[in-house]
Amino acid sequence: MVDHRRRRPRERGLGLAPRRLARRGPRRRGRRRPGDAAAPVAGHAGRRRRERGRRRPRRRPRYRLVRTAAGERSHLSALRLRPPRRRGSSARPARRQGARRRALDARWPRCPPAAAGAWAAAPRDHRRLPHGALDARPRGCPARARLAGGASQPRTLDGPRGRRHAGVGGRQVRLGALRERRVAGAAGSGPLARRRRVGAGHGVSAGGIGDVGATGGNAPAGPVARALPRLLALLAPYRAQVVGVSLLIAVSSAVAQLAPQFARYVLDVAIPAGDLRIFGVLALVLVAYYVIREALEYAGMFVSFAFTQRVVDDVRRSTYAHLLTLPLARFTRERSGSLVSRVVADVNALEAMIQAGASRIVGQLFSIGVVLALMFAMHWPLALVAVLVVVAMSAVTMAFQEPLRRLARAVRAKVGDMTAVATEAIGHIATVKGFTAEAQESGRFGGESRSYRRLNLERRRHLGLMQGGIGLAGGLGAGAILVIGGIAVSGAAGDALATLPGPELTVGVLVAFLLYLGQLMGPVVFVLNFNNQLQAGVAALERLDELITRPSEPSGERALPEGTELVMQGVRFRYPEAERPALDGFDLTVPAGGTVALVGASGGGKSTVTRLVQRLYDPEAGRIALGGVDLRDLDLRALRRAIAIVPQEPTVFSGSVLENVRYGSPEAVEADVLRALTLAGAATFVGELPQGVHTEVGERGVKLSGGQRQRLAIARALLRGARVLVLDEATSHLDAEAEAVVQEALAGRLAEGSVTMLVIAHRLATVREADAIAVVEGGRVVERGDHATLIARGGRYARLHMLQHRGLADGRYGAAQDGDEPAG
Ligand SMILES: Nc1ncnc2c1ncn2[C@@H]1O[C@H](COP(=O)(O)OP(=O)(O)O)[C@@H](O)[C@H]1O
Ligand SMILES: [Mg+2]
Known part of the structure; x- marks a missing residue:
C-alpha cells in the first residue's frame, strides 16, 4: 500500500555511525570545562593519558552531527539512540547524566533562533574537520562570540x-x-x-x-x-x-x-x-x-x-x-x-x-x-x-x-x-x-x-x-x-x-x-x-x-546649474571599513572650463576624489559643489550624467566596440560613436579590427590591449557629452605617442569651451599644460600652481619631476613612477 517501503535502501552495512555520534558529540561538549583547554601539568605520561582519556577523548568523531538549533532536540535524542556515555566512567548512573545535562542546560541555555542561525551561517573550516564534518555544537550554542551577527546576515561575521x-x-x-x-x-x-x-x-x-x-x-x-x-x-x-x-x-x-x-x-x-x-x-x-x-x-x-x-x-x-x-x-x-x-x-x-x-x-x-x-x-x-x-x-x-x-x-x-x-x-x-x-x-x-x-x-x-x-x-x-x-x-x-x-x-x-x-x-x-x-x-x-528594505542611494532634487565650477572645501572622508580617512581637509577648485591635474604618490587619495565627485560616497565633513550647488542637493541622475569618469581600470563589457562606446548613451548614432572614437584617438585601431566598430571585444574586453581599452573608455566618456570630465590616470597604459594623440584630442574637445577637466596622472608630462596642478599627499593638497611655478618653487612637485626625468634618463621610467617617491 505505501510503496515507499519498497524503495527503502539497504542500510545494514552502515549501522554504527549513529552510536558513534551518540557517544562522542555530546560528551565532548558536555565534559568541557574551563580548565580543559590548558595543557596538563607536570606528571608522568600515563597519568596524563588517563586524564585525557577521562576528560576529553582526543580522536575526532567520525561524524559530528550534534549542532542543534534553538529548542530543537539534538540529533541523538531525535534518533532515540543510546544517551551519551562517558568512556571510562560507564558506571555513572543515567540519572546523574540527566542531572548533569540539566545543569548544563541551565548554565548554557539553548540558543535563541537568531543565534542558532548565525552559528549556522558561520564559516566552517572544512579542511580541519574530517569528512567535511557536520561541525556541530551539541548544545545548540556555539562559542558566543560568533553569535553576534544577525540570523540572516552571514556577512556580519567578522x-x-x-x-x-x-x-x-x-x-x-x-x-x-x-x-x-x-x-x-x-x-x-x-x-x-x-x-x-x-x-x-x-x-x-x-x-x-x-x-x-x-x-x-x-x-x-x-x-x-x-x-x-x-x-x-x-x-x-x-x-x-x-x-x-x-x-x-x-x-x-x-x-x-x-x-x-x-x-x-x-x-x-x-x-x-x-x-x-x-x-x-x-x-x-x-x-x-x-x-x-x-x-x-x-x-x-x-x-x-x-x-x-x-x-x-x-x-x-x-x-x-x-x-x-x-x-x-x-x-x-x-x-x-x-x-x-x-x-x-x-x-x-x-x-x-x-x-x-x-x-x-x-x-x-x-x-x-x-x-x-x-x-x-x-x-x-x-x-x-x-x-x-x-x-x-x-x-x-x-x-x-x-x-x-x-x-x-x-x-x-x-x-x-x-x-x-x-x-x-x-x-x-x-x-x-x-x-x-x-x-x-x-x-x-x-x-x-x-x-x-x-x-x-x-x-x-x-x-x-x-x-x-x-x-x-x-x-x-x-x-x-x-x-x-x-x-x-x-x-x-x-x-x-x-x-x-x-x-x-x-x-x-x-x-x-x-x-x-x-x-x-x-x-x-x-x-x-x-x-x-x-x-x-x-x-x-x-x-x-x-x-x-535597505534604502537606495539618496538623491537631491535640484536640477543641474548652469555653471560647472567644481569646488571641494575642507572635505574629510573615510571609507566605511577603513580606519583612517582617505581625505582630510581636502581643498580644490576647478574653474568652469578649466583643467586641473592631480598628481602625487599612490594612496594619496586622488581616485577617492573622483568617487566623491560622482557622489558614490558622501563626505563626512566639508562640502563639494558643482556650479555652486552642493552635490547632496542635486538630482543624482542629473549629476552623474553631467560627470563622465574614465576610471583607472576602464570597464569594458562583452559586446561590440559600438555597444561599449554607446554604453550610457543608448540614443547615440553610429556617426557620433565614430566621432568620439576619433577624438579619443581610437579610430585607427578600431578601423583595423576585423569588423570595425562591430567587432566583439570579448568578456571584459580581453581581446583588447590595456591602452585600447582605455581609449574606448575615453570615447565613451566623450560621447556622453558630459560637462565635467574626470580622467583617472587614464593615460597610464598608453605610450608617449598615443598619449600625445589623446592630449590633442582632449584639447580639441576642450576648445569647445564647455568642459571642466580633472586629470589624474602619473606621468607629469601629460599634465604639464594643465591650468593648475595640485600635488595630493596624505588626503590633502599640499602644493598647487602651474608647472612653471611649481618647478620654480622647488617643492614636492619639483622633486617628483626630477625623479621622473632621472628615471627616463636612466631608461627605467617605470621604476620612477610615483610609487617610488619617498614618503614624508
Ligand atoms: N574601497 C576602499 N575601502 C577602504 N579604503 C580604501 C578604498 N579605496 C581606497 N582606499 C584607501 O584610501 C586611500 C586613498 O586611495 P586612492 O584614492 O585610491 O589613492 P590614489 O588614487 O591617490 O592612489 C588609500 O590609503 C587606500 O588604501
Ligand atoms: Mg588611484
Whole structure:
C-alpha cells in the first residue's frame, strides 16, 4: 500500500555511525570545562593519558552531527539512540547524566533562533574537520562570540574567513537550488506523483532544508507561527490567485478521494447483485471519473506552477532592480558572488516554498481532512486506528527532521566547496599550468568530492531509516486494520467482537478503508515536512528583505546649474571599513572650463576624489559643489550624467566596440560613436579590427590591449557629452605617442569651451599644460600652481619631476613612477 517501503535502501552495512555520534558529540561538549583547554601539568605520561582519556577523548568523531538549533532536540535524542556515555566512567548512573545535562542546560541555555542561525551561517573550516564534518555544537550554542551577527546576515561575521565562505555559499546555493527544483519537479503531481510523494516529499524538503544552509546558512528553526506571517505577507498582493489556485487544488484532491468508494461499491453492491448492467454503467462512470480527475490534476499542477513562477519572477526582478540602486558601500562590503546569490539562489529557494506552500499545502490538508472524514463516516473505530498510524508516522518524521536538515545543509555546503575549488582552479588555469599544480588541484578537488560522497551516503542512510520507520508504522497500521477488520467481517471470533462498538463492517468497507489509509500517507508526510520547507524559504526571504528594505542611494532634487565650477572645501572622508580617512581637509577648485591635474604618490587619495565627485560616497565633513550647488542637493541622475569618469581600470563589457562606446548613451548614432572614437584617438585601431566598430571585444574586453581599452573608455566618456570630465590616470597604459594623440584630442574637445577637466596622472608630462596642478599627499593638497611655478618653487612637485626625468634618463621610467617617491 505505501510503496515507499519498497524503495527503502539497504542500510545494514552502515549501522554504527549513529552510536558513534551518540557517544562522542555530546560528551565532548558536555565534559568541557574551563580548565580543559590548558595543557596538563607536570606528571608522568600515563597519568596524563588517563586524564585525557577521562576528560576529553582526543580522536575526532567520525561524524559530528550534534549542532542543534534553538529548542530543537539534538540529533541523538531525535534518533532515540543510546544517551551519551562517558568512556571510562560507564558506571555513572543515567540519572546523574540527566542531572548533569540539566545543569548544563541551565548554565548554557539553548540558543535563541537568531543565534542558532548565525552559528549556522558561520564559516566552517572544512579542511580541519574530517569528512567535511557536520561541525556541530551539541548544545545548540556555539562559542558566543560568533553569535553576534544577525540570523540572516552571514556577512556580519567578522574576518576574512566569514567573507570567503559567504561567496562559496553563494555558489553552492545555486547548485542546490537547481537540484531542489529538479526534485520538486520530479515529485510533481498526478497519480504517479501522488504515490511518489511519500518518498520524494522528503527529498524535496531535504533540498529545501539544504537551501537554508546554503543561502542563508542560517534558517532560524523557529516555529511555523513565525514563518507563516512572512509567507502570507509575500503572497498578499496575489490574494485572488492564491484563492483560485487553492480552490482548484482542493477540488482536485477531493475528487481524487472518491476512488476507493468505487471498490466499496463493487464489493458490497455490484458483486452481490451480479447484474451486468450495473457493471456497464460503472465502466462508463469510471472512464468519466478518471478523465476528469486527471484533467483537474493537470490543471491544478499547471496553474500552481505558473502562479509560483510569476511570484518568483516578480520578486527576482524587483530585488535585482533595487540591488542596483543601493549605495556603493553595500557592494564593497559583500562579495559580489554572495550578492548575486541573493538575487538568484535565494529567490530560487523561495520558489520551492511557494510552490509547496501556496499551492500544494492547501490541497494536502484538504485531502487529509476529506479522507479522515470519510474514514470516520465509514467506520469510526477503525478510523481511530488510522489516526494512531498517522501519529506514529508523525513521530518518526519528526525524529528525523533535525538530522536530515543538518545533513542536507552539509551536503549543500560541500557542493559549494567543490564548486569553489574547481572554479578557482579553472579560472586561474594558466597559473595552475605554469606552476605544474595540476595534481595538487585535482587532489584538493578529490578531497572535497570524497567528503561529499560520505555526507551524501550518510544522508541517504538517514532518509532510508526514516522511510523505513514510516513504512513500518503504515504497514503495521494496515496490518492491524486488516486483521481486526478481517476478524470482524468473518465473524471468526464469534460473539467476542460483536460487543465492540461501531457500525457493521462489510468487505467493501474494509477494502475501501485500507485504500484510504494508503491515500492518507502521502499528504500526511507532505504536511509534516512543510515546516522544513517553510523555514528554508523564510530564511531566503529574510536575506532578500535585508536587501529590499535597505534604502537606495539618496538623491537631491535640484536640477543641474548652469555653471560647472567644481569646488571641494575642507572635505574629510573615510571609507566605511577603513580606519583612517582617505581625505582630510581636502581643498580644490576647478574653474568652469578649466583643467586641473592631480598628481602625487599612490594612496594619496586622488581616485577617492573622483568617487566623491560622482557622489558614490558622501563626505563626512566639508562640502563639494558643482556650479555652486552642493552635490547632496542635486538630482543624482542629473549629476552623474553631467560627470563622465574614465576610471583607472576602464570597464569594458562583452559586446561590440559600438555597444561599449554607446554604453550610457543608448540614443547615440553610429556617426557620433565614430566621432568620439576619433577624438579619443581610437579610430585607427578600431578601423583595423576585423569588423570595425562591430567587432566583439570579448568578456571584459580581453581581446583588447590595456591602452585600447582605455581609449574606448575615453570615447565613451566623450560621447556622453558630459560637462565635467574626470580622467583617472587614464593615460597610464598608453605610450608617449598615443598619449600625445589623446592630449590633442582632449584639447580639441576642450576648445569647445564647455568642459571642466580633472586629470589624474602619473606621468607629469601629460599634465604639464594643465591650468593648475595640485600635488595630493596624505588626503590633502599640499602644493598647487602651474608647472612653471611649481618647478620654480622647488617643492614636492619639483622633486617628483626630477625623479621622473632621472628615471627616463636612466631608461627605467617605470621604476620612477610615483610609487617610488619617498614618503614624508
Ligand atoms: N574601497 C576602499 N575601502 C577602504 N579604503 C580604501 C578604498 N579605496 C581606497 N582606499 C584607501 O584610501 C586611500 C586613498 O586611495 P586612492 O584614492 O585610491 O589613492 P590614489 O588614487 O591617490 O592612489 C588609500 O590609503 C587606500 O588604501
Ligand atoms: Mg588611484
